[in-house]
Amino acid sequence: MIHLEQVQRADTVQTTPVVCMHCDDPACALVCPADAIKKTPDGVVQTSLKPRCIGCTNCVFACPFGVPKYAVEVDQMMKCDMCYDRTSVGLKPMCATVCPSGALFFGTPEELAAERSGTPINEFQFGSRTIRTKVNLMMPHGSHSLRVSTGAQIRKNDLLTMVRPMERASQEQK
Ligand code: SF4
Numbered sequence: 001m002i003h004l005e006q007v008q009r010a011d012t013v014q015t016t017p018v019v020c021m022h023c024d025d026p027a028c029a030l031v032c033p034a035d036a037i038k039k040t041p042d043g044v045v046q047t048s049l050k051p052r053c054i055g056c057t058n059c060v061f062a063c064p065f066g067v068p069k070y071a072v073e074v075d076q077m078m079k080c081d082m083c084y085d086r087t088s089v090g091l092k093p094m095c096a097t098v099c100p101s102g103a104l105f106f107g108t109p110e111e112l113a114a115e116r117s118g119t120p121i122n123e124f125q126f127g128s129r130t131i132r133t134k135v136n137l138m139m140p141h142g143s144h145s146l147r148v149s150t151g152a153q154i155r156k157n158d159l160l161t162m163v164r165p166m167e168r169a170s171q172e173q174k
């Protein structure tokens, strides 16, 4: 299960899908008192196991990417599990299959880099904490990690300032 977040509700109607980043060392699983979140040998962090989850919401608060959601109707945490029923048998996750703009891509980082401009990165800095993930984001060429400022509010102009140089660099490469 994935959900949509508003990017900056005051400035734009733009939304963004929130997929699990599948952390190497998942905080959600570390704080779960019921051992309800399992990681597969291939690095996919599963959603909570129904027989175990007690709906405490520890994982909701622990995840640095805001991924897990508490579903009141089933008293259980639910999140993206990379459509494990599909990806474990060689199919793409449903989000990447139906996305009309190709914003979501399923493949290796090398395949992603060949498709897009920029560099795929999977290292994130939250203060002094470094988190590595199975999922990659595209960043400008030469980037190695993304420092996340948890206190800063992003405005529409900030987004445009970040995006326009990337668009210019992309056009210059063509
Ligand atoms: S992104 Fe959040 S929910 Fe996903 S594995 Fe990391 S800590 Fe867990």
Ligand code: SF4
Pocket (backbone or CB within 6 Å): 028, 031, 032, 033, 034, 035, 036, 037, 048, 049, 052, 053, 054, 055, 056, 057, 058, 059, 060, 076, 077
């Ligand atoms: S809500 Fe469920 S999965 Fe999340 S920490 Fe609590 S018991 Fe574990």
